[in-house]
Amino acid sequence: MVRRAYMMASLEQYFALLINFTVLVIVARILTPGEIGEAVTGLAIAVVAFSAREFVTSEFLIQRGTVDVETLRTALTLQVAVSVIIAAALVALSGLITRFYAAPDLSFFLSLAAVAGVIEALAQPVIALRRREMGFGVLACIRTAVSLTAALFTIMLAALGFGPIAFAWGMLSGSLMLAILAVTCSPLPAAAIFRPGLARWREVLSFGLFKGAALVVERLHETVPQLILGRIASMTSVALYNRSNTLCGIPDRIIMSAFYSMAFPALASRVRDGRDIEKTYLGVLAYLSVLYWPGVLLISLLAPSIVGIVLGPQWTEAVPVVRLLALAAVFWLPVIVTGPLLLALGRNRDAFLASLVSRCLAAGILCAASLHGVMAMALSQFVSLPLQMVVALAFVHRHVRFSLSGLAAALMPSAIVTGFSLVGPVALLAMPGHQEAELLVFAGAILLAGGGWLAGLLATRHPFLIELQVLLNAGRDRARRLRRFLVASGA
Template sequence: MIGLRRALLFSVTERYVALTLNFVTVATLARLLTPEEFGYSVIGAAAIGFAECLRDFGTSGFLVQTRVATRHASRTAFTVMLMLTLMVAATLWAAAGPIAGFYEKEGLTAYLHVIAFGLLMGPFAAPPLALLRRDMQFKAVAIINISSAVSIALVTVSLAVMGASYMSFAWGILAGATVTAVLAVLSHGDMRIFRPSVAEWRAVLSFGGYSSAAGMFWKLQEFAPSLIIGRLMDFGAVGLFSRAVMVCQLPDKCLLNGLMPVALPALANEARAGRSLASAYLTATAYITAVQWPSLLLLACLAHPAVLILLGGQWVSIVPLVQIISLGLLACFPTVLAYPLLAAAGGIRHAMIAALFGLVTSVSLALFASQWGLTGLAFGMVATVSLQACLSLYLIRLYAPFRLGELARALRRSAVAAAASGAVPAAAVALNGFDFAFSIPEGIAIGIGAVIAWIAAIRWSGHALAAEIDLVVEMAGRAGRMLREDIRARNEIRARGAAASGSRAEGT
């Protein structure tokens, strides 16, 4: 448990630092670039997301979940990824022109060429990072990812200020990929894993085929609405919708993203030890919903000041989209741990089926709902999330059986915390004449009140998260005392040194 908490601490710290950097970057770029320029970055991000899924081919997940990660397995994973990366990068480079022509945006060609070059760094970064995660070495992983995030932020913002427009995103991604690869190689240290080998190709391809397909389907689902908007509407609409989704994903990125890198190694360890995955899933889901549900309710009520803080006044038209999507995401809690649990339990084929179902549903509903504009697409996204949550819950119970009554009991304290914290912004909206247009100071004040109500509800309901909050407070207090003692000791040393210097001066 201590090792898991330590891993979570480093993972959460990494994610918060990266999120802060991303917040500063997005807030700055939102004031430097137009929605259309952001549209370029969304299409480019979709291309790199698909390319990443193809070239990774599930090799990272294979190294994390396999029972014994031999050197031959690591070398085979590197070899498979290297071969696929060369093919994918070449294909993306050649397809850059046709893709730009499809969207009638010539500037996409150069953007995708830079992205294709950046893919070449992946085979030297992913296997070492996967092995570090498998060994729960999340301190090293955090240092690598934070360094990469700093590089991306500095390069992207600097180039945008200098007038590089949407190309600043591409060069930032290339800088981050290079830094990640260099630091991953240096941190792992064993250069022998980069010797080509196909000794365990059957095991790698067996897991990787399903995992890669699942990753590709998830990426297609994630970007399907934006790709459809880019073709049926315009790049300005792509920028608006993508920023609305980004704001809605902020609670998960703030509160849950630190969990995901640790989830697969931790669940894989549970499976290898023969312990109950159902118990681990229910406990983790109780923790997740205790922070996810209140934050989404708060965002739905404070969407206006949240958009003002993150993006600026020129983006307030996306506030209704943010409210629709954030409320819809309340139903997505079963999917948060679906992939790591299925992968750890040997159900990677079912994870692929769930991803395919989500893709088909997303595309179908997006095409149908696009006739009602961005609002229709937002409701289509909500419907997709709800249907996928139902399927994920069904598949999870195949590999980690539990009754729905057990799930309800695990979630009831989270529901109490969500209701108590959500009552604060709901009351503020009612007192404001049911107007959501709060100022930034008002939004901050309401948010603080909601957090206080949430802490009180967590303690009153006896939620298991209360013990973790107490532990964090205790650790923070201990760190504060150590810092004060260190400062006091240094001041005493300086004082003694100054006194001794004064005595010597008087004697002279």
């Protein structure tokens, strides 16, 4: 069941990545870096503001033993009420924010984002309920439709000359689609859920206290350095850093986000069943590292080609930033597993403290670096990410008594596989004249990396081979069923 859940969550992420990648490529050629920087700033402010509603997060439904109608009503009532308060504050402060950044479009942008946030709140309890039931197939369909709607509106309005506001309208259209589909796909009748109720408010606040604080700290860590950069430097600098982060986050989106979307419910299920959590934790790290490390290091190696192909010639300044961010991302691996694991163990306070300590350290480093420009921020990641990794491992070790030798043994095969995957691309890029056929060399490097990766899996007998075997057997079974169906139809 967990394997199927991960596959469905991965499928959703692949579609979302493809859609967002298309938006990235097209909009980067329609809008200027300055316009994109202004949109990024507006989105960052909205994300920080609405992260506060995680103090009444609907995710408490996932951990709860049973869920009744009163519980769902409480979750919905609190989500909507807090979202309305946040939206009103955002609209009230939009004029001040606009003057602070000297960006006239920000006021309307934030007003649209406020409306989108309130509408999105209507869907959160249903989404949490589907995650609880491991209904990732339904969620994949919903989120793919939402991403596609937002992407189409963003691209269309950007092409029509709406500038950075196109992103806000895209966000609003996606929120509307999410609310409609969530209500339509709800396992319970809408009339039963969409009535005010506060019967379980103490339970919601008890669960959300630490999770909400942890998410607020995380969002501040992600956005505040960019907001400072936009004020001290320029909106173009914000766009360069943000788009470089986006490119480096492709392996994160493909691998880690799919994992995170089902990690909490899956790990919570294993804890309830009394499984060996140490074995599970080290196994997760082994699986993720063999996918994530080759991905980020390949991005660093192929940064000039990736920036040129995806963003276009006006973004060449992003190449060194992409290289540095991708190299530093190697240290990010253990961090993303920490939150879901601690929440599954019922250690909400430690999950919050782990996030608070690591994010505060990292945010301080990034904010200080942002005063010195984009390159300084990229270089600072070689300090902030290792610090976050150490903090994450320390907090997990308090409840999962793994040894350093066991951790090294779990990760060493992945490191070897990563080395195998990079040999071919490095040799190809070392050949003279490879710049003359950039697209061809890029495709060749990807193929060589894939071949080296498979060779590394076989050479180390990596445990991920089991997953490949499962996928291969599933493909063969489907092919057999298809052949039988075609034969029967022909008969």
